[in-house]
Amino acid sequence: MLIVAGLGNPGPQYAGNRHNIGFMAVDAIARRHGFSPWARKFKGEIAEGQIGGEKVLLLKPLTFMNVSGESVGEAVRFFKLEPKDVVVVHDELDLPPGKVRIKTGGGHGGHNGLKSIDAHLGRDYRRLRLGIGHPGTKEAVNPHVLGDFAKVDRPWLDDLLEAVAGQFELVVKGEDAQFLNRVTLATTGSEEPSSAKGSAGGAAMRAVAPGGAAPKGQSHIRQARSGGPQVKIPEKGPMADMLKKLFGKE
Structure with a gap:
């Protein structure tokens, strides 16, 4: 069994925030793979289903971002799972918009949601990092992450979420490099560079040009x-x- 936790903040006022791209991703996965309706449990919302013959629990913590670990930790303990059985999907300031990386372990990089999960699980879980870009200054970070995606972002964002959902079976199977390569092909029309595939922490995908179709690189x-x-x-x-x-x- 795999728990896939998308991070975000609950409530309609936060629904379109960049910080909520984790919620958006698990919503897309639930739609694509015909999961059960969302229900309240583990201080969050859960949806159950199967991907590639494996049981998957999607989780959206409703504890607010900074204490996401309370929800994720409760679910992991209930099912008697280990950190390796968890994938956390979250926004990443240090990646340009549209870029994706996936890795096991590592630091939280100042992300309070990850910091909370680290406190409950340790660091040995997988992180699917979805780039939202950095605003340039530390003072602008909070308005940036708690601001909504702009209309010009919608084309690349929608393509990204659809690709992540469509190729997620590879994540379930543990084929992370192949997953990132397929997502890149789906969103940019070109394969993942071999140098990126071999880099620490997984491969990166090039950003799709905002406001237009994915470039055929x-x-x-x-x-x-x-x-x-x-x-x-x-x-x-x-x-x-x-x-x-x-x-x-x-």
């Missing part, structure tokens, strides 16, 4: 193979002289 190698734009190397002039010196060509 291609590597320079793929463009060259497909007859795309070629870079012409100069044969004369200052640039040519510099290249000759750099590569030792006379």
Whole structure:
């Protein structure tokens, strides 16, 4: 059994906040996979269902963000599970909007919801981090996370939530790198760079351009193979002289 806890704050006044992207994600998963109606339990709302043949409990803590651990910890203890059986979905200031990372363990990075869960479970649970971007200054953080997503954000946000829900079976199976690659393909049309796949904490996906369709990205190698734009190397002039010196060509 897997518990998937999406973090946010309860109440209609917070429903569209950037801080509530965790709630939005588990709502999307529940819709996509035909989960039960939401019910009150474990100081939160729960929905039950199966993904890929595995039993999954979706949880939205109603304790407010800063004490999310009370709800998540109660559910974990009730089912006698371990931290490895928990995935927490949350907003991430340190990732640009549209980027996704997933990892096991690590610090809370100042996120009060994670800090509370750490106190109840320890750190050895998986975190699905959904980028919302940083406003630039510490003073602007609270208005940013407690502010609603703008209309211009809706195209990339909707695509992201749909992709996360659609590919979530891979998370249930523990195939995190494959999940991130599929989400990237679904939202940007290009595969996850191999360097990102091998990086600590999981792969990152490129942000979808706000207000427009997902870009159909291609590597320079793929463009060259497909007859795309070629870079012409100069044969004369200052640039040519510099290249000759750099590569030792006379």
